[in-house]
Amino acid sequence: MIKSLQQDHQNIAKLLKVLEHKLELIRSEKAVKYKLLDDIVTYLHDYADKFHHPKEDMIYDYYVKYRVVEDDLSGKLKVQHEELKELTEELQGALELILLDAVVPLDQFSDRLEAYIQAQWEHLNYEEEVVFPALLRHLTADDWRAIEQGWEHGRGGDEDPLFGHQVKEQYHALAERIRLSESAS
């Protein structure tokens, strides 16, 4: 299970790099495909906020319930997930306006985008460097089995619409963009 979360992180990292590239373009007043930006943010909202983070929350809840947590980590993870969800929705709102051709000051938008990218990186690094190592240190194979069963029971389903077996129609353009930037690097 932790492997699939780490895979998600690698995928999210790819998207953040595309966002960084877009940010550069906006800052240098070059043309940007806002639809693609919107696809990324929609994916982060539909997959990360709805499946990836709840899964992490569930594992973390289990950890806090059955193990002595030696530091004050508990709470922080969920707070960050809530904050990220709000930031994602705010960014989605701004993008919607842009796509509707409403006048949106681009310096304001790029500041927002930059703050968003930074918050996502910080969260990702916090999990990779602090949370996941703690989980791996303390949880046993039996724990992971129980967690997995709990997830299937409570929620289940998490087919990734972009990086999963089948790319959903709405993400075809974005998948192509990611493929291109991977073959370029």
Ligand SMILES: [Fe+2]
């Ligand atoms: Fe997370």
Ligand SMILES: [Fe+2]
């Ligand atoms: Fe995560």
